[in-house]
Amino acid sequence: MDQHVHVVTLATPDLDAARAFYAGGLGWEPLLDVPGEILFFRIAPGTVLALFEAAKFAADLGLPAPVAPAGLTLAHNVADPDGVRRLAADMAAAGGTVLTPPQDGAFGGVFHALVADPGGVVWEIAHNPGWRVDDDGTVHLG
Incomplete structure (x- = not known):
């Protein structure tokens, strides 16, 4: 495996608040914005930060409940x-x-x-x- 990380995906409990913070407040340009689901920002050449609505993130992982970033x-x-x-x-x-x-x-x-x-x-x-x-x-x- 090449030593690269292309996408870092984090669960967020409020995608609208995340959008307001990153795009509205900090001026970041979304690479892709799927309302109610996921928001992508290019954070470096070849690297994307994805903010995934927490319940949908949990469902994607097959977990019964949303997970929060920790550690x-x-x-x-x-x-x-x-x-x-x-x-x-x-x-x-x-x-x-x-x-x-x-x-x-x-x-x-x-x-x-x-x-x-x-x-x-x-x-x-x-x-x-x-x-x-x-x-x-x-x-x-x-």
Whole structure:
């Protein structure tokens, strides 16, 4: 298997709230929007984030009840601490919930904030001076 992930699919309890947050609040352009079912956003070259209405997601998996994302975060790196502050504020204004305000992290010299989208997906907005992200999305660690 090639070392690639093309689609990350997350259950969301309120697809309309997710649409309002990502498209309306953050200005993301949907790649495909199937009202009442699923919403796709291109998040990097070759990578798509899918937000699947939770009950339909559970049915697709053959589960009796909707599942919520747990034990994971999505991360977005920015160039400096002010970028963390700005994006956390923008996400809150778009309907997100700030879980951890912008601050120094406990690990690796990172400055970050944690913000949950309306469905509970947790985003880490981070500035890590030891990391670099190229314009094409290539991440360099250390």
